[in-house]
Amino acid sequence: MWDEPVEVVIGPDDHFKSIRGSREALAYLMTCWPQKGGDSFALAKRACMEAAEGRGDPSTAASAFRAAANDAGILR
Incomplete structure (x- = not known):
């Protein structure tokens, strides 16, 4: 949880939807994301996957997801 x-x-x-953790963010990235591809999408996907697997920092994943959402124009 973030x-x-x-x-x-x-x-x-x-x-709007509140994304509360890395697993939820990863699922959203893979199923509902409006623009798959691009640097921020790839960084968020990797950061969320690593955090969900316990190999990465959840706060890094949250920041990467926030940046990707901003770039995609869906950050509230």
């Missing part, structure tokens, strides 16, 4: 959730906008009606 210290603070990262909120992302989903759908055209500006609904």
Whole structure:
């Protein structure tokens, strides 16, 4: 679990979802992400995978996910 959730906008009606941890972020990246590919997406995917497997830092994963969401235009 992350210290603070990262909120992302989903759908055209500006609904949002709170992502609370690396596993949830990884699942979101793989299934719902609007723009797969790109540097920030790849960094977030790797950071979240490593944190979910216990090999990486959760705060690094949260920061990478936040940056990727910002780049994708879905950060709330």
